[in-house]
Amino acid sequence: MGNALIGLGGAFLAAGLLARLGTRIGLPTIPFFMAAGILFGPNTPGIILVREPAELELFASVGLIMLLFHLGLEFSLGDLVEGGPRLIGAGIVYLLLNVGGGLVFGLALGWGLPEALVIAGAVGISSSAIVTKVLIDLERLANPETRLILGIIVVEDIFLALYLAILQPVLGGASGAGESLLLVGRAFLFLLVLFAIARFGARYVGRFLGSEDDEELLTVIFVGLTVLVAGFAEEIGVSDAIGAFMVGLILAETKQAHLIERLVLPLRDAFAAVFFFVFGLSIDPGGLGPIALPVAIAVALTLVLNVAAGVICSRMNGFGRRQASNVGFTILGRGEFSLILASFAAAAGLDDRIGPFVALYVLILALGGPLLASRSRWLARVIPERVLERKPLAGEAPV
Amino acid sequence: MSVHEQDLPGIGRKFEILVGKGDRIDVVIHHSGRRDLYVFERGAEDPSTVVKLTDDQARRLGAVLSGAYFKPAVVEEIEGLIGEFAVDWITLTDESPATGKTLAELQARKRTGMSVISIIRTGATIKAPDPDEVLRSGDRLVYVGPQRHLDGFLSYMLG
Numbered sequence: 001m002g003n004a005l006i007g008l009g010g011a012f013l014a015a016g017l018l019a020r021l022g023t024r025i026g027l028p029t030i031p032f033f034m035a036a037g038i039l040f041g042p043n044t045p046g047i048i049l050v051r052e053p054a055e056l057e058l059f060a061s062v063g064l065i066m067l068l069f070h071l072g073l074e075f076s077l078g079d080l081v082e083g084g085p086r087l088i089g090a091g092i093v094y095l096l097l098n099v100g101g102g103l104v105f106g107l108a109l110g111w112g113l114p115e116a117l118v119i120a121g122a123v124g125i126s127s128s129a130i131v132t133k134v135l136i137d138l139e140r141l142a143n144p145e146t147r148l149i150l151g152i153i154v155v156e157d158i159f160l161a162l163y164l165a166i167l168q169p170v171l172g173g174a175s176g177a178g179e180s181l182l183l184v185g186r187a188f189l190f191l192l193v194l195f196a197i198a199r200f201g202a203r204y205v206g207r208f209l210g211s212e213d214d215e216e217l218l219t220v221i222f223v224g225l226t227v228l229v230a231g232f233a234e235e236i237g238v239s240d241a242i243g244a245f246m247v248g249l250i251l252a253e254t255k256q257a258h259l260i261e262r263l264v265l266p267l268r269d270a271f272a273a274v275f276f277f278v279f280g281l282s283i284d285p286g287g288l289g290p291i292a293l294p295v296a297i298a299v300a301l302t303l304v305l306n307v308a309a310g311v312i313c314s315r316m317n318g319f320g321r322r323q324a325s326n327v328g329f330t331i332l333g334r335g336e337f338s339l340i341l342a343s344f345a346a347a348a349g350l351d352d353r354i355g356p357f358v359a360l361y362v363l364i365l366a367l368g369g370p371l372l373a374s375r376s377r378w379l380a381r382v383i384p385e386r387v388l389e390r391k392p393l394a395g396e397a398p399v
Numbered sequence: 400m401s402v403h404e405q406d407l408p409g410i411g412r413k414f415e416i417l418v419g420k421g422d423r424i425d426v427v428i429h430h431s432g433r434r435d436l437y438v439f440e441r442g443a444e445d446p447s448t449v450v451k452l453t454d455d456q457a458r459r460l461g462a463v464l465s466g467a468y469f470k471p472a473v474v475e476e477i478e479g480l481i482g483e484f485a486v487d488w489i490t491l492t493d494e495s496p497a498t499g500k501t502l503a504e505l506q507a508r509k510r511t512g513m514s515v516i517s518i519i520r521t522g523a524t525i526k527a528p529d530p531d532e533v534l535r536s537g538d539r540l541v542y543v544g545p546q547r548h549l550d551g552f553l554s555y556m557l558g
Contacts, residue, residue: 153408
């Protein structure tokens with residue numbers, strides 16, 4: 001027991017102290033939490049805090065559950081509808097380019113179809129946490145293109161939830177088309193039931209949660225509900241992450257939603273750090289050599305596709321070169337969602353190169369993304385002016 | 400001056416306020432309650448300054464701007480000095496025992512411990528009232544004195 005506690009406490013502390021170094025120079029925390037896992041894990045010399053990732057697995061699962069629960073809780077369809085078709089359009093353009101490009105790249109790697117699907121998601125979906133932090137840190141909340149960027153992330157959030165729901169049965173190792181159809185059907189039935197509860201039953205769920213005056217009991221009950229449904233979802237093959245996301249969606253409709261949003265934050269922050277740390281534990285730096293080239297190609301691909309998406313979305317909204325550059329380089333950040341997908345792949349027993357691949361990829365883009373975003377004004381020069389110029393209409397004098 | 404409101408998905412809401420000759424102040428209200436003020440000079444793409452406020456600070460700033468919060472330092476000083484003293488006013492009515500009497504007759508300080516320091520009468524303020532001043536219904540008497548004598552003073556003057 002003592003050993004396990006030392007491991008857990010050490011994991012928190014190592015992750016926190018390392019990330020503190022990073023935040024001093026304005027870098028996001030997620031890559032540092034993961035790096036702490038690599039450095040203090042069994043695959044590197046020096047102090048080994050945790051020998052077996054399995055020791056912390058339960059805590060890591062709770063971290064994943066809290067991450068997705070919070071995502072569901074914060075998710076607001078209203079926000080997006082209010083933003084109008086332009087925001088949704090921008091999000092779809094971004095996903096088509098990046099997830100599509102990621103899928104082509106994944107298939108080209110030749111590791112297999114399920115592997116390609118995981119890589120498509122890991123390469124295609126930006127980190128909401130990192131992008132939001134970049135916008136706040138760089139003081140760009142009042143920029144005209146910021147709304148576009150936030151719209152893209154919201155669309156990515158929805159996509160992630162749907163993608164996880166579809167991916168789990170595919171990765172679940174169904175034998176034959178019939179069985180995987182059955183699994184997908186069961187997953188969607190489960191989601192449908194939860195959606196129906198979110199839509200029609202929020203009042204009863206709210207009553208079940210209890211009074212807002214008793215924050216202690218409210219916390220205990222919503223944590224219990226979330227973890228229980230997540231576990232149930234996992235058992236029927238939907239994945240704990242989606243179960244937690246759906247509970248978040250349901251609780252978002254209750255009158256206690258705002259309070260729960262506040263109460264869940266410390267839980268999410270603490271356990272998500274363990275999730276990233278545990279992911280780091282499984283990464284052997286020695287195994288990074290063979291995947292260095294694929295990662296380099298993936299990073300280059302992401303850079304090109306992000307700038308392309310930035311240009312297209314800016315054109316759609318009549319923005320200039322500078323805004324296009326801001327969009328492209330800000331949504332470059334990769335983090336929690338890529339790591340969640342990689343942990344799915346590990347759980348499903350897919351090609352074990354995916355772990356190191358995503359780890360290195362996230363490390364580069366989580367650290368490089370904010371750096372590039374802060375230089376986006378200067379980087380705007382790489383975008384040829386003419387791609388953003390509106391062609392003069394017939395009869396209109398060229399400017 | 401025009402205010403343009405926009406929502407920032409996942410962050411909160413933004414209010415663009417055009418002031419003066421093309422200068423702009425953008426206020427971002429985060430869901431967390433935090434407020435950011437972005438000040439843009441005319442034609443500038445980058446804000447010339449960004450101020451980050453907590454919910455509490457923002458409310459205070461808002462109150463100051465709206466004029467509701469203004470509290471000159473001098474008043475705070477006096478409040479600090481006075482401590483357990485009460486400074487307030489009462490308004491006399493036809494029924495008040497003090498109505499129709501002079502301050503000299505009343506001898507409020509001697510009998511109750513509270514002093515009447517000025518009289519506010521429609522159209523005029525009598526700052527250091529003469530002892531022979533006859534109090535009228537509708538007069539507002541500004542008084543000062545130890546808090547513990549307040550009840551006695553009120554019943555003596557107002558009944």
